[in-house]
Every structure is written in structure tokens, then in C-alpha cells.
Amino acid sequence: MTTDTLIKITDLRQKQPRFRGLEAGHRACLGCGEALAARLVTEAAGPDVMIANATGCLEIFTTPWPESAWRVPWMHSLFENAGAIAAGMESALKAQGKSTKVLAFGGDGGTFDIGFQALSGMLERGHNVLYVCFDNEAYMNTGIQRSSSTPHAAMTTTSPPGKERMGKRHLKKDIVSIVAAHHIPYAATSSVAYPSDIRKKIRRAMAIDGPTFLQIHCPCPLGWGHEGDESIEIARLAVQTGLFPLVELERGGLAGVMPIRHPKPVQDYLRRQQRFRHLFVDDLRAQQELAHIQAIADHNIEIYDLAGTGRNAQDSEGMSLVRRGGDRWA
Amino acid sequence: MLEIRIHGRGGQGNVVAAYLLAAAAFEVQRYGQAFPNFGAERRGAPVVAFVRIADQPIRRRNQVLTPAFLIIQDQALLHVPGVLDGLLPGGGVLVNSNLSSAELSANAGRALVGLPASALAKEILGKPVPNTALLAGFLALSGILPVDALNRALTHRFKGDVLERNLRLVETVTSRVPAGLWATTQEVADVTGA
Amino acid sequence: MLQALEGSQAVARAVALCRPQVVSAYPITPQTHIVENIAKLVADGQFKCEFVSVESEFSAASVALGAAMAGVRAYTASASQGILLMAEVLYNIAGMRVPLVMTCANRAVSAPLSIWNDQQDSMAVRDAGWIQLYCADNQEAVDTTMQAYLIAERTELPVMVCMDGFTLTHTLEVIDIPDQAQVDEFLPPYQFARTLDPRNPISIGTLISPDYYSEARHSHHQALLNAQAEIIAVDNAWAALTGRSSGGLLTIEGPAEATVAILVLGSVLGTLQASLDEYPPAIPVKLIKLRAFRPFPAAALRAACAGLTDIIVLERALSPGSGGIVGLEVLAALSSVSAPPRLYNFAVGLGGRDIPLDIVSRLLAALETPEDRTFRIIDVDITRLPVEDR
Numbered sequence: 001m002t003t004d005t006l007i008k009i010t011d012l013r014q015k016q017p018r019f020r021g022l023e024a025g026h027r028a029c030l031g032c033g034e035a036l037a038a039r040l041v042t043e044a045a046g047p048d049v050m051i052a053n054a055t056g057c058l059e060i061f062t063t064p065w066p067e068s069a070w071r072v073p074w075m076h077s078l079f080e081n082a083g084a085i086a087a088g089m090e091s092a093l094k095a096q097g098k099s100t101k102v103l104a105f106g107g108d109g110g111t112f113d114i115g116f117q118a119l120s121g122m123l124e125r126g127h128n129v130l131y132v133c134f135d136n137e138a139y140m141n142t143g144i145q146r147s148s149s150t151p152h153a154a155m156t157t158t159s160p161p162g163k164e165r166m167g168k169r170h171l172k173k174d175i176v177s178i179v180a181a182h183h184i185p186y187a188a189t190s191s192v193a194y195p196s197d198i199r200k201k202i203r204r205a206m207a208i209d210g211p212t213f214l215q216i217h218c219p220c221p222l223g224w225g226h227e228g229d230e231s232i233e234i235a236r237l238a239v240q241t242g243l244f245p246l247v248e249l250e251r252g253g254l255a256g257v258m259p260i261r262h263p264k265p266v267q268d269y270l271r272r273q274q275r276f277r278h279l280f281v282d283d284l285r286a287q288q289e290l291a292h293i294q295a296i297a298d299h300n301i302e303i304y305d306l307a308g309t310g311r312n313a314q315d316s317e318g319m320s321l322v323r324r325g326g327d328r329w330a
Numbered sequence: 331m332l333e334i335r336i337h338g339r340g341g342q343g344n345v346v347a348a349y350l351l352a353a354a355a356f357e358v359q360r361y362g363q364a365f366p367n368f369g370a371e372r373r374g375a376p377v378v379a380f381v382r383i384a385d386q387p388i389r390r391r392n393q394v395l396t397p398a399f400l401i402i403q404d405q406a407l408l409h410v411p412g413v414l415d416g417l418l419p420g421g422g423v424l425v426n427s428n429l430s431s432a433e434l435s436a437n438a439g440r441a442l443v444g445l446p447a448s449a450l451a452k453e454i455l456g457k458p459v460p461n462t463a464l465l466a467g468f469l470a471l472s473g474i475l476p477v478d479a480l481n482r483a484l485t486h487r488f489k490g491d492v493l494e495r496n497l498r499l500v501e502t503v504t505s506r507v508p509a510g511l512w513a514t515t516q517e518v519a520d521v522t523g524a
Numbered sequence: 525m526l527q528a529l530e531g532s533q534a535v536a537r538a539v540a541l542c543r544p545q546v547v548s549a550y551p552i553t554p555q556t557h558i559v560e561n562i563a564k565l566v567a568d569g570q571f572k573c574e575f576v577s578v579e580s581e582f583s584a585a586s587v588a589l590g591a592a593m594a595g596v597r598a599y600t601a602s603a604s605q606g607i608l609l610m611a612e613v614l615y616n617i618a619g620m621r622v623p624l625v626m627t628c629a630n631r632a633v634s635a636p637l638s639i640w641n642d643q644q645d646s647m648a649v650r651d652a653g654w655i656q657l658y659c660a661d662n663q664e665a666v667d668t669t670m671q672a673y674l675i676a677e678r679t680e681l682p683v684m685v686c687m688d689g690f691t692l693t694h695t696l697e698v699i700d701i702p703d704q705a706q707v708d709e710f711l712p713p714y715q716f717a718r719t720l721d722p723r724n725p726i727s728i729g730t731l732i733s734p735d736y737y738s739e740a741r742h743s744h745h746q747a748l749l750n751a752q753a754e755i756i757a758v759d760n761a762w763a764a765l766t767g768r769s770s771g772g773l774l775t776i777e778g779p780a781e782a783t784v785a786i787l788v789l790g791s792v793l794g795t796l797q798a799s800l801d802e803y804p805p806a807i808p809v810k811l812i813k814l815r816a817f818r819p820f821p822a823a824a825l826r827a828a829c830a831g832l833t834d835i836i837v838l839e840r841a842l843s844p845g846s847g848g849i850v851g852l853e854v855l856a857a858l859s860s861v862s863a864p865p866r867l868y869n870f871a872v873g874l875g876g877r878d879i880p881l882d883i884v885s886r887l888l889a890a891l892e893t894p895e896d897r898t899f900r901i902i903d904v905d906i907t908r909l910p911v912e913d914r
Contacts, residue, residue, distance in 0.1 A: 050720045052590060063730035073720035075593055076729035077586060077616050084583035088546060088590025088598070089720070091574035095545035095596050100722055102594075118586065121579030349530065349696045356528035356698055365695035387698075389661075390798035391691055391791050393878045483528075 019046050026069040027061040031228020033192045033218030033235060034058055034134040038105070040195050041132055041216070044202035047072060050089050051103045054082035054110030057141040057220075058134060082106045083118035086129040094128070101206055104131040108149035109139040111215075112173050123182040123211045130205045130212045133175065136220040144223045148173040151243070152296065153289045154275045156223075161278035166289050171296075176215050180249040184211040188248040191217040193236035194317075197246060197258065204248075217244045225274020237269035240317065242297035245304045259308035259316040263301060266294045331384035332474060333394040337413050338403030341373040343461035346487075347401070348379035350465055353483035354475050355383045363388040376410060383474065399472060399512070401464050402426060403447075408438060422512040424468050426460045443471060445507065454499045455492075462496050466503040472512045477504050526700050531662040531692045534699045535601075535627060536561030538669040540571040541707040542625075544599040545714075546591035548576045550584040552606040553639045554689035555629040559601060581606035585613035585626075592622050593728070595721070597673065597714040599624075603689055604631035607645040611652065614682075618653030619744065620729055623676035623716055624683075625669065630790065630840070631689040632875045640876020641689045643790065643840035646817075647849050653744055655683040655751055656818040657770075658789040662692050662699050664770045664815075670707055671758045671770065677715050678758075679751045686817075688791040688840075690876065702766060710765055748819040755816055771813055773821035776828040778810030783833040785810040785865075786887060787854060789817060790840065792872070792879055799881040805888055814850070822857035829858060832865040834894075836887050838902075842871045847899030866894055870902035877903055 021042025028035035038058055042049075051074040053059045059076040062069040077085045086104035093100050104122070106115050111133040122129055138156045139145040146156040151172045155161055159168035180187040185208045190198045198216060205212035217238055219231040226234055238244040239258070243266060246258035267290065270276040279286045279293075301307055308316050334351065338344030345366040352362030363382040380394040396416045405427040407413050417423065427434055427444040434442040445467045447460030455462075462484070469477050477500060484496050529537075535558050539547070547566075549559035565571035574591075578584045584600045591598040602610060607628055617624055628646045632638035646656060655675060659665040665687040672683035687693060718726060732740060756772045763769040776785070778800070784807055786796060793813050800809060812828055812835075814821070829835060835858075837851040846852070851869030858864040868890050873879040886902060906914055 048722050050594060050722065059729075060731055063727050065730045065732050065736060068727035068730065070727050071725060073722055073725040074727045075590075075720060076727075077589060078612055081582060081586035081613065084578065084586035085590035085593075087576060087578075087583070088548065088587035088592075089594040090590075091546045091576050091587065092591035092594035092596040092598070095574050095591075117579055118583050121583055124579070125576065345694075349528075352696050353528040356526075361698055362528060363695060363697045365690070389794035390881060391695070391794050392880050395880070 019043055021045065021047065021049070021070065021072045022062065023069045023071055025067075027064055028057070029220075029222055029228065031219070031221045031231040032057070032061075033220060033231050034107070034136055035061070036192050036231075037134050037198065037216045037218050038062075040192070040198045041103070041202055042072060044199040045101065045103060045130070045206055048099060049073075049101045049103050050093070051075065051105055052077070052082050052085035052089060054104075054106035054115055055079035055141070056107035056110055056134075057136075058105060058107065060141055079110055080114040081118050082110060082115055083120075083122035083129075083131065086131070087122045087125065087127045090127045090129050102127075102129045104129055106131070106133055107140070108133060108135045108137055109147045111135075112148045112175050119179070120182065123179060123184050123213070127211055128209050130202070130214070133213070133215045134218050135215050136218045136223060137172070138220070138223050140220050140223045149175065151293075153279060153293060155278060156275070166285050167276075167278060176213070176247065176249065179213045180252045182211070183251045184213065186248070186250055187213040189215045189217070189244065189246050191235045191239050191244060191246060192219070193232050193239060194246065194258070201248070223275070225277070226272055230272065234269065234272050236317075237264060237272065240264045241266045241269045242301040242306055243269060243293070245300045245306055247304055254304065257304050257306055260301065260306045261308060261316040263297075263307065266290065266297050331382055331388065332399070333397045334381040334383075334399045334401065335394045335397040336379045336381065336401040336403065337407050337410075338377055338379075338461075339373075339407070340375045340377055342403045343459045344377045344379050344403060347403070347461035347465055348381050350461070350480065350483050350487065351381045351468075352383070353486065354465075354469070354479040357479040357482040358475060360385055360475075361388050365391075367393060376407065397421065399468065400424070401468055403460050403464060405429070405434075414440075422471060424464060424471065426464055443467075443511070445503065447503075450499060450502060454502060455495045462499050463503050466500040467507045470504045470507040470509050473510050525703065526698055528696055529662075529699050529701070530557065530694060530696045531665060531687065532557030532694065533561050534662050534666050534701060535669060535687070535693075536565060537701050538666040539599050540565050541702065541704055542599075542670060542673050542711055543597060544573055545596035546574045546576065546588065546598040548578050548584045548587035548591075548598070548600045550578050550581045550602070550606065552581065552603050554631060554641075554693045555601045555603045555606070555627065557693060558627060558629065581610040582613060585610040585617065588624055588626070589613060589617050589622060592624050592716065593720050595714070595716075595719040599626065601627040601629065603629040604633050604639075604645045607649060608633060611649050614649050614652040614654060616729070617682050619740075621680040621744070621747070622682060623673075623680055625672040625676050626682070626684055627665075627669070628684050628686045629689040629693045630686055636875070638875040641691045641840070642874045642876065643686070643688075644874075646684060646686045647841040649684075650818055650849070653681070653748065654818060655679070655681050655748065655755070655816070657683065657685055657755070657815055658817060659685065659687045659692065659770070660791055660793040660813055660815075662687070662695065662697055663768065665692060666699060666701065667762055667766070667768055667770045670702070670711060671762050674711055674758050674761075675751065675754050679747060679754050680716070681747055681751055686790065691791045700766075700768070706765060710762065752816065752819050752821055752824070771815045773816045773824045774828060775813045775815070776810055777813075779808035782808035782810040783831060784808070784836070784888070784891065785812050785829070785832050785834070786836045786838055786884070787812040787814060787850070788838050789814045789850065792838065792840070795879055795881060796884060799884045803881065803884070805884060807888065809884070809888070817850070820853050820857065825854065825857050826861055829861070829865055834868065834891055835865040836868045836870070836890065838883075838887065839869070839871050840873055842874075842899070842901065851899060866897065868897050869899045871899070872901070872903050874901060879903070
């Protein structure tokens with residue numbers, strides 16, 4: 001190819017009709033899963049939105065005053081009230097007869113823990129809000145403390161392994177089931193390793209008039225203990241082991257899953273992250289924990305029928321993406 | 331200024347009674363003030379409400395310690411210490427009771443007027459909520475406001491069948507109660523002449 | 525129109541007249557009748573708004589904030605525990621300079637648990653950056669609600685309308701409810717420059733580094749100080765329209781020759797007025813009603829206290845381990861005056877204890893021992909205290 005041709009392709013890329021709700025230049029870490037997820041979400045949601053963002057990494061690294069990376073109307077109030085702020089925005093827009101969609105953004109801490117009540121209230125009252133939880137499995141902004149989303153046996157600063165402990169004692173809270181139990185029209189999980197999946201699910205939720213919820217698995221290189229350029233691969237392994245199932249629920253009933261073509265053993269995922277390194281020593285407890293975690297993965301595969309025997313067996317791990325030949329942004 | 335204290339139990343419409351009385355005063359262009367003093371918020375708990383009626387704006391907001399009249403919505407409350415405290419000399423006491431005034435007075439050692447308000451309410455309203463009946467009886471006895479003022483106040487608060495029954499109850503009571511029995515008492519009690 | 529209404533009912537109507545489009549509500553005694561009455565007005569089609577029954581006071585304030593940011597006038601009400609639970613949001617709202625109005629139905633704060641009236645709740649959030657206006661009766665509660673929205677939208681400062689719980693909220697009295705035309709003339713449609721709008725996106729509520737923080741705080745403090753003029757102007761405008769003033773920043777009444785004054789906030793004023801009229805004390809006494817507590821009207825207070833030898837501050841809250849709250853601020857305001865009056869500071873009626881008419885004589889008795897002006901709770905029953913606390 002000549003230089004002219006290369007330049008033209010670049011021009012075309014610039015002209016692609018992709019809405020950028022989150023601009024470049026923010027202060028996120030290298031390889032931050034949450035930053036990628038937020039960009040994908042705002043791209044798919046379009047410009048006619050209003051965001052209520054809970055306290056956490058996302059609002060901190062996107063708005064170093066006097067700069068902001070957001071190109072849509074955006075508000076940060078407090079840690080525990082994204083659901084309630086969004087409900088207030090939605091009520092106001094409804095009173096004014098406006099079409100603008102309200103998005104609520106929260107990390108796992110602000111969604112599973114401190115913001116749980118406000119989320120539940122918003123869902124129960126049926127507000128037309130799309131709540132996106134950027135799940136990096138700990139309170140990362142404050143320095144990697146455990147939340148109820150932290151997976152079992154993971155190390156955080158408040159669940160360190162030692163003589164008496166093997167990391168977090170408790171299981172990861174099953175937030176999507178709890179949310180789905182509010183019988184909302186749509187609740188789903190996704191992962192930054194599957195950008196088309198995120199886009200599809202956001203578009204689905206945007207089109208629904210009522211409460212919708214999307215939990216996006218976002219690796220945190222600093223908190224999970226891996227390099228920034230491994231984020232996507234590690235996110236994919238979480239899905240492929242069955243530890244982070246990609247599912248869709250409508251009114252509390254399972255409506256769709258992304259099947260796993262060849263389920264991988266949980267070790268493949270766990271050994272890549274420093275937060276699980278205490279499970280890879282010669283220790284009976286470590287072996288027991290590994291077996292336990294494998295059992296969790298196997299259980300997920302079973303209850304959600306992720307082994308590809310259902311109707312969508314061919315569409316495992318975004319295979320439709322592969323068949324269409326590479327990245328597709330439209 | 332006249333001060334009235336109403337003693338009752340939660341669920342007997344104690345606060346509504348006080349509000350109706352004050353509202354009735356307003357119906358005849360007088361000033362009324364009414365407020366409750368809750369104990370615990372549940373059925374059966376003792377409650378007290380206070381009413382003031384005057385021809386000038388009422389500014390004080392302290393509890394009524396020296397009432398000119400007492401309305402006791404539940405006879406059993408007569409045994410509660412303090413219920414009759416502070417009553418001005420010659421002050422009238424109306425008690426919701428199936429006993430006769432003579433019997434009530436003999437038992438209590440002081441002049442009490444009895445009215446079977448719950449029974450009448452049960453008959454006419456369908457529920458033994460004594461407040462309307464007691465208010466009607468009270469106004470008939472004391473003459474401090476025309477009974478029609480109470481009727482007008484009821485009209486603002488209730489409608490349809492409920493209103494109709496309450497109005498009928500008022501009429502029934504006023505026809506039974508000796509009108510103006512406490513009229514002289516009122517002059518004695520009207521201390522400030524306000 | 526004059527009506528015999530329960531205070532809460534009157535406030536609910538006042539709120540409806542201001543045409544908020546979002547009302548968020550979480551029940552707590554003694555505010556419940558306000559939100560219940562609003563719900564009834566909505567259900568009967570007499571008031572059109574989005575009525576959001578939230579799952580806690582934290583969310584009540586947050587929903588109101590979200591609504592105000594998204595372009596509509598909003599309202600909520602709370603008391604006591606609810607005010608404290610939403611305290612974080614109150615700071616957030618004021619710091620973002622959002623023009624909200626809420627009612628605080630003043631109630632004591634646990635522990636000990638009490639559902640009855642004192643002013644510990646609103647005093648606890650005096651530093652949140654809200655304007656605080658205290659109402660002496662239900663007429664003022666109604667009038668101040670209307671005024672609050674105008675003040676808030678002109679100053680971009682939220683306003684807390686404080687009314688004594690039970691004592692005012694649950695008292696039925698004769699109140700003049702303005703008509704819709706009057707209120708519409710007084711209060712224009714919602715105006716707020718920084719609403720969220722996709723056509724002109726902004727980011728609000730961001731982290732501020734030390735390089736910028738102090739300036740934001742300075743501006744907030746200054747805005748509150750400047751709001752004093754607006755509070756007076758709006759009250760004057762309301763008085764011109766209705767013939768009723770709520771007292772601006774503060775009022776002073778009583779015999780011109782009096783050099784002793786009693787200063788209060790809220791409904792206890794009425795009892796003191798009745799007491800002074802019915803049982804005039806040996807020495808003439810003035811009454812100072814403080815309506816605005818935030819901003820604290822220091823200059824106006826100094827002017828009102830000119831010529832006084834003694835001022836008795838009677839308040840409905842305290843700061844344990846220190847003493848009075850209002851008293852301390854009055855003392856500070858008067859400290860720059862040469863020959864300020866002697867200050868006596870008492871708390872009374874805590875947890876809803878009834879304040880009797882003879883309180884005045886007890887207050888004036890304190891003047892007999894000017895050498896001992898230590899703060900105390902004046903209506904404590906000594907016999908109910910353990911010996912070591914007497």
C-alpha cells in the first residue's frame with residue numbers, strides 16, 4: 001500500500017460515526033478495565049443521556065477539576081446515592097416530558113454495599129434508569145479494600161491471607177440475581193473482554209422504558225496484580241472458566257447466556273493475578289481453596305447451562321464476532 | 331380564653347375531637363387552637379389533647395394545665411392519676427360512660443356528667459368512636475359554641491354517608507343532653523374575658 | 525383564605541402552591557402529616573408532581589437533588605434522625621449551590637430516643653451551608669415556604685424551613701392560605717443556571733484539589749452572608765403582597781425603655797408573648813425573635829441589642845461539653861460591641877418538655893445572680909437527677 005492509501009484509511013476511521021461520551025486524556029491507570037467499559041457504555045448510549053456517578057475511581061479519574069472527560073451531562077454526588085440521584089433526575093425529566101435517558105454509574109462498592117439500598121429503591125419504584133455497575137471486585141479508589149463483590153479467597157488489604165486466613169472468607173455477592181429479583185425488565189452481566197456484548201446489552205437496555213441493570217466485569221491491574229496489557233485476556237479468562245458468567249435476565253427469569261466453548265480450569269485465570277498467589281503454594285488450605293473455587297465455577301456452568309448445550313451453542317464467547325472477521329465497531 | 335382538655339386512648343379520635351372543636355370555633359369567627367400530647371403512638375395508649383378558644387389570636391403554646399372543661403373519652407381513664415388535675419373551680423367534666431351521671435358522680439366524689447357516647451356511636455356510626463358524640467354533648471352542655479358550628483366543621487372533614495351519620499349522631503346527642511347545664515360554669519371559667 | 529388547619533396540612537398546601545414538580549418523601553414523626561397531605565393532594569389531582577416515596581431520608585434528599593439538577597423545582601421534608609441520616613447529602617447540596625427547599629419538623633435526636641420537639645436536629649447541621657429560617661407559628665411556616673423558594677433560587681443556596689415538630693406541625697389553628705394567583709405572581713418558574721442538559725453538557729460535583737478548594741468555600745460563605753439582604757427583601761416583597769411579614773432576619777418587640785431582652789427561635793415566642801402580656805414582670809422585658817440562624821444576622825442583632833444591659837438566650841438544643849449553641853453565637857456577635865449586655869444562656873423544653881407560662885419569671889430570676897451566668901438547662905428537675913449530677 002502507498003502512503004496515500006494508509007492516510008485515507010485513517011481518515012475513514014476518524015469519520016466513523018462513533019459517539020464519544022467519554023473523552024481521552026483522563027487520569028485512569030494503564031489497562032484500567034473500568035475506563036474502557038465506561039467509554040464503551042457511553043458510546044453505545046449516545047448523547048441524549050444524563051449520568052449520575054457514584055464516588056469511586058471512575059469519577060475521580062475523569063474529572064480532575066477544572067477538566068472533565070465527559071461530553072454528556074454528568075453529576076457526582078456521594079458514594080451511596082447514585083440510584084437515588086438517578087431516580088430524582090428521571091422524575092424531573094418525566095415531569096418535563098423529556099426523552100433524555102438517565103444512566104447511573106457505580107463501582108462494586110457503591111452498588112453492592114453502600115449504595116445497595118438506593119439501588120433497590122430505584123429498582124422497586126420502576127424508574128426508567130439504566131444502572132451500570134463497573135465491577136472491579138474491591139474498593140479500588142481507596143486502595144484495594146474488600147467489598148461484598150470481592151471473589152472468595154481473593155487478597156485485598158482488608159482480606160489479606162496469613163496464618164489464620166486465606167483471603168476473603170465470604171463468597172462474591174450474587175448481585176445480578178438480587179437485582180433480577182426486583183422483577184425489572186432487564187438485568188445482565190458483561191465483560192470488557194467482549195466489547196460487542198457490552199454494546200449489544202447497552203442498546204438493549206436503552207430501548208427499555210423501566211429499570212435496567214448491567215454489571216460489567218472490569219479488571220484492575222493494580223488491585224488484581226497483573227500488567228495493564230493483560231487486562232482483556234484476564235477478563236476473558238474469568239468468563240471462560242465460568243467464574244464470571246455472562247447472562248441476561250428478564251423479569252427475574254433467565255433469558256440468555258453466552259455459552260463457553262471450552263471451559264478452562266480456574267487455575268488458568270487465578271494464577272495470572274497476584275491477588276490469588278497464596279493459592280499457589282504447597283499448602284493443604286490452598287489446594288482446598290482451589291477446589292472450592294473450581295466448584296463455584298462448575299456450579300455456575302451448571303445453573304446457567306454455560307456448557308453450550310442450549311440453543312445458542314454456536315454463539316459461545318462471542319463467536320459471532322469471530323465469524324464476522326474481527327473488530328466491528330458499528 | 332377558654333381552655334379544654336380531652337383525655338382518651340389512641341384510636342378513639344382524641345386528636346380529631348380537639349381539631350373539630352377548634353375548627354368549630356373558627357366557623358363562628360372565633361380563634362381556635364388544638365394540639366395533641368402523644369404518649370406512645372399505638373392503639374390504646376393514653377392520649378391527651380388540648381383546645382383553646384378565644385376572640386383574639388391565641389399565642390401561647392404550652393399545655394393546658396387549668397382547663398375550664400374536661401372531656402374524658404374513656405371512663406377507665408378516671409382512675410389515671412392527674413386526669414382531673416387543674417380543673418378550674420366549678421369546671422364541667424363530661425365522661426364517656428354507660429353509667430348515669432349520678433352513679434358516676436357518686437363513684438368519683440365529684441360532679442361528672444355521663445354520656446354513652448361509644449354506644450350511641452356504635453349504633454349510628456357503626457363504630458364505637460366516641461368523639462363526635464362527646465363534642466356534641468359538650469357543646470350542648472356548655473353552650474360555648476352553637477352546635478351548628480360543629481356540624482359545619484364536620485362537613486369540612488367528612489363527606490357522604492360518614493358525614494350524614496355524624497350529623498345524625500350530633501342531633502341525637504343534643505336532643506338527649508340538658509342544654510346549658512354548664513352555662514353558669516362558663517362565666518366563672520372565662521377568666522381572662524378574652 | 526383563612527382556614528382552620530393543622531400546621532402540616534397548611535405547609536403541604538403551601539408547598540403545592542409553589543409548584544414543585546418532584547417531591548420526595550420518607551416518613552418520620554412529626555413530619556409525616558406533611559408528606560401524607562401532599563400525597564393526598566396528588567392523588568386527588570389537586571397537585572401535579574412526581575411524588576417519589578423513597579426508601580430512606582438519604583435517598584429523599586438525593587432524589588430532590590437529582591431532580592433539581594435535572595431542571596425542576598423539588599421538595600422534601602424530614603426531622604431528627606432523618607436530618608442526621610441525610611446530613612451528608614445536605615452538605616453536598618449546599619456545596620454544589622443547588623436551590624432546594626426543605627422543611628425540618630424540629631425534633632430531638634436520639635439517644636435518648638424522643639419523638640418530641642426540640643431543635644437539636646437543625647442545629648446539628650448548621651454548618652452544612654444551608655440558609656436556616658425558624659418559624660414562630662404556622663402562618664410563618666406557610667409564608668416562609670413561599671419565600672424560601674424565591675430566596676433559594678435567587679441566591680443559589682438551599683433553604684431549610686424549620687418549624688417545631690408537634691408544637692406547630694400538629695397544632696390546628698387559623699391560617700391564611702394564599703391563593704395560587706398570589707403565589708404565581710410572587711414566585712416565577714424554576715430558575716437555575718447549572719441544570720444538566722444534553723444540549724449543553726456540564727460536569728458537576730467533581731473532586732477539587734487544594735489549589736481550588738478554599739476559593740469555593742470562600743464564595744459559599746460570602747454567598748450566605750450576602751443572603752441576609754435577600755432574606756429581608758423577599759420578606760418585604762411578601763409583606764407588600766399579603767400584608768404579612770415573617771420578620772425578616774429578626775424582630776424585636778416590647779417596651780422601648782426595657783434593657784432586658786429574651787432571645788428565642790421558633791414557637792416558644794408565642795408562649796413568652798402571652799406570658800409577658802398576662803403576667804407583666806416587675807421589670808420591662810423585650811423579646812427578640814431570631815428568624816434567620818444561618819446566615820447568622822450578627823449586624824442586625826447588634827443593632828437590636830443597642831441599649832440592652834442583659835440578654836437572655838433561651839434555646840431548644842445544646843452542645844454537650846460546651847453549652848448553648850445559639851448563646852455562643854450571640855455572644856460572639858456581641859463581642860465586638862463596647863459595653864455589650866450581660867448574656868445569660870439557657871436551654872429549655874428539650875425532648876418536648878412543655879414550656880409553661882411562668883418560664884419568664886424563672887428566667888428573670890437569673891438576673892439576680894449576674895456573677896453566675898453559666899449555661900444550664902433551666903427546666904431540669906433536680907429531684908430526678910442522680911446526686912452527683914446536681
